[in-house]
Amino acid sequence: MTLLAHDRYCDEIDLQVQQLRAVVASGADLAATVPTCPEWSLEDLVRHMGGALRWVDTLVRARAQENIPVEQVPFGAGPQERGDAAALDKWFAETGELAVAALREAGAGTPVWTWAGSLDSGFWARRMAHEITVHRADATLAAGLPYEVAPDIAADALDEWLLLVEWVQRNEAHPAAAELRGPGRSIHLHATDTDPALNAEWIVELGEEGVGWRRGHEKATVALRGPLTSVLLAFYRRLPLDAPGLEVLGERAVLEFWLERTSFG
Secondary structure, eight states: OOOOOHHHHHHHHHHHHHHHHHHHHTTOOTTSEETTEEEEEHHHHHHHHHHHHHHHHHHHHHTOSSOOOGGGSTTTTOOSSSSOHHHHHHHHHHHHHHHHHHHHHHOSOOBOOOSSSOOBHHHHHHHHHHHHHHHHHHHHHHHTOOOOOOHHHHHHHHHHHHHHHHHHHHHSOOHHHHTTOSSOEEEEEEESSSOGGGOOEEEEEEETTEEEEEEOOOOOSEEEEEOHHHHHHHHTTSSOTTSTTOEEEEOHHHHHHHHHTOOOO
């Protein structure tokens, strides 16, 4: 597995900020429930994403070596008044500019506290690129708008999600993650619409020693096939497994078992 360039992640955060702002500017109802995050309205989702970016901006600028509580992040909660699309957009635009500038200035290797894996600013560039990529999907689903994402970002988002699941399963006492250990089972993810050079196929193995994964095409207990974006969103529990274009081959229960136990993150 090869990481994308640090600037590629920064560019994507900037792009996704603009695209999420476009959802707000489309006239979408800020009070509408987000189907994939039913505890949130569309406004809640934008505030959550903006708060995450403000938090990362604060961590990276401070070169923090321990967590900074979100309550200490300046303007992390967003505009005081709710329901004001213009104020929300202005805050979110400024938030994106701040976070991207901080990450660009830091580069990929600056030591910074993180909650998993690499303890550097590169972790946050990658994490925020994929966090906003998936939350923009939530927003577009709530607003009834089309959704697309670049293939290299979609493939890397799947890599990163598998790394995070593996890390949590091996390093944290998370009961759902612990249940992933057991008799040997495997999942094959197969994107059917990408350039073969991208190698957009994955094998995920669940065994007694825990979770392992790699890129590749192999027979598995169950396979999920379809367009890369749809595979990504299904694996993030944003699309149902029977969504148009998706196909499940083999023991569907194994895939459902995985999805039920990887909703943390």
